[in-house]
Amino acid sequence: MELITTLINGLSLGGIYAMIALGYTMVYGIAKMLNFAHGDIIMVGGYTILVFLNLTGSPILATCFAIAFCVMLGVLVEKLAYKPLRGSSPLAVLITAIGVSYLLQSLAQILFGSASKMVNVGYLDSLSFGGITVQGYTVFTLACSIVVMICLTLFIKCTRLGKAMLAVSEDRGAAQLMGVNVNRIITITFVIGSALAALAGLCTLMKAPTISSTFGSMPGIKAFTAAVIGGIGSIPGAMLGGILLGVVESICNRVSSIAPYTDAIEFGILIVILLIRPTGFLGKKRREKV
Amino acid sequence: MAFLQVDHLKVNYGLIQAIKDVSFSVEQGEIVSLIGANGAGKTTIMHALCNLIPKQSGQICFDGQDITSLAAHKLVPMGIAQVPEGRRIFQELTVVENLQLGGYTRRDKKEIAETLDSVYQRFPILKQRAKQVAGTLSGGEQQMLAMSRALMSHPKLLLLDEPSMGLSPLYVSTIFDMIHQVNQEGTTILLVEQNAKKALAISNRAYVLEVGRIVKTGTGKDLLADDSIRQAYLGG
């Protein structure tokens, strides 16, 4: 019973990681860049929820505003900071992304101070079935991430835009020759990634209702690890990596003798997997083309 | 003005001048070949035509419009399609998804279905393999797919970069038959080929490119009979 609860908690945590990892992996696959500011979009989402919760009192409305705001911010950051650097060295783009990350954190500190703030997004009743009790937020997060993953998979597999995204990620030049507007595809990628980050922010707040300017850092790094484990650039890879990492984390935290080393174990898994399979579980070797 | 008019095209890679002042034209309905040794700059010209790489200078007009600085993706709806060097089909997508991407800029579902049917009629093997991942096709089948994918946009001008590269003689003939046929159906063709003999044989006109410059031009027939061309490109 204990094991099943732990497993469900792990899957739920993995759902959060997967939602964030999808943002990393899609941006990497399509724009060919590591968006290190992605974790901070989660933080912005969290603060937006805080602000609109105080204004409207409705967690649902606040979440909608947070998603909208994160989407706008993500697109804006891409247009202002990353797009001008398209075609320049990956290192320049990486450093810019780190710069954006610090910028967002600093802005959050200026606006909201450096102390943690409580965000009461509401409480969902825990569920019991067959002697197993799971927290309400666990079920909510799990449901949320499953819906997100199914919708995203259908979008990629079944729509014209989804296929264009796959085409751009495999061969940008050839996709342009098909008439695919790469800039538009990149914008859509940032829209999806930022919306998922906001949703991940909500789920994280339901679990632990405090926020500070580094709110998104740890989930961001964990999800990035998950994306790399699954094979960065691969959408199913991000889902797999996220869920795997969530389950490992939840099991490690359950065993008191290894709980202090949970983070080390997770990053250790990353290193071991990269040694055995440098492209991650589902990643592929890619050739760069004009 | 010609259907496709390229004037004073210059392309640099860093400090290397890959294309040094190249001008040429293609009239509507023609097959025009660009021939030249490895590294002469043929692919560079093809990439520059579709704005996949930046140009140093030059002007390109197509169908009466200046397309010099038009974004690559805007050329497809205007009627330009390219089969790039090395085919570059989407290996991880299925055959039919590749073909659908070829028709990406077209909106009329019925017309797209008709074009798809005509593609399948031309190459029934593509229909058999429709649901198969394109990376599993043989080289020859991949080339058929790449050509068919380009035709899905219903181009007025088809740019072909070494369509016969790495193919067995049988497939080479299939591809050249197809080029001829597509041209007969009204599509203008600019062809880059290593197989100069076959290319000149089906071309109305050709340009000979040497290290980034056009050194000779003439009708396909004349160039086939030209001694220096025979020696340099046709194996004596």
Ligand SMILES: Nc1ncnc2c1ncn2[C@@H]1O[C@H](COP(=O)(O)OP(=O)(O)OP(=O)(O)O)[C@@H](O)[C@H]1O
């Ligand atoms: N991305 C690049 N960076 C630097 N130099 C390049 C690049 N691409 C091509 N070149 C150089 O430009 C010149 C022309 O190359 P291009 O690929 O256009 O030749 P090509 O005529 O298509 O040759 P091939 O018959 O082998 O395909 C060559 O000297 C090549 O080395």
Ligand SMILES: [Mg+2]
């Ligand atoms: Mg070439």
